[in-house]
């Protein structure tokens with residue numbers, strides 16, 4: 586099924602649009618589908634282990650998927666997924682594990 | 686060059702002072718390079734050394750500016766004890782190459798310093814920050 590995925594910044598440049606249709610039954614499948622059509626998509630938001638970067642926020646409708654079932658969160662027609670890179674930084678050389 | 690009306694500069698400094706000793710953060714939306722609205726954001730870290738716009742607040746702000754047809758013109762945060770220059774962590778986490786990064790330093794409490802940068806592929810470039818009055822007339826540099 587098709588779900589609208591809204592992207593910004595670097596992903597928007599990669600896709601060429603502010604929103605794109607993704608196909609799949611879960612958020613993870615949507616992202617795989619987009620990566621197949623836009624090579625490099627996944628690399629922008631997740632590491633080699635397939636886990637999302639800590640400083641990338643993925644939402645399904647109004648909810649951060651960290652508080653749902655993460656990449657296994659099921660999607661249905663009419664849902665809107667949004668991907669927003671974190672706005673983050675810090676004065677220490679490395680974040681000491683405190684970021685959510 | 687980033688050109689901001691005085692009221693935006695005043696608001697960034699006021700926000701930094703209110704949230705001190707923690708770092709503050711927020712977004713200035715814009716259209717065609719001109720600022721349209723400042724959004725204060727919640728720093729989920731609530732820390733003097735780190736900022737991370739609360740993800741829920743980030744979605745709220747982004748939706749609102751996107752619904753208006755605006756872009757993220759600038760992302761601001763404060764340094765309460767260090768100079769107004771991106772830290773290594775600021776650089777490594779910078780994920781908005783098309784936005785200005787505005788940093789306000791409160792190291793000298795009486796004289797806040799505001800500077801503008803772009804951070805692209807790990808490279809920091811400083812951009813002139815011009816402060817104008819509400820009619821658009823050039824006032825002075827912010828630093």
Ligand SMILES: [Zn+2]
Nearest residue numbers: 674675772775
């Ligand atoms: Zn910083």
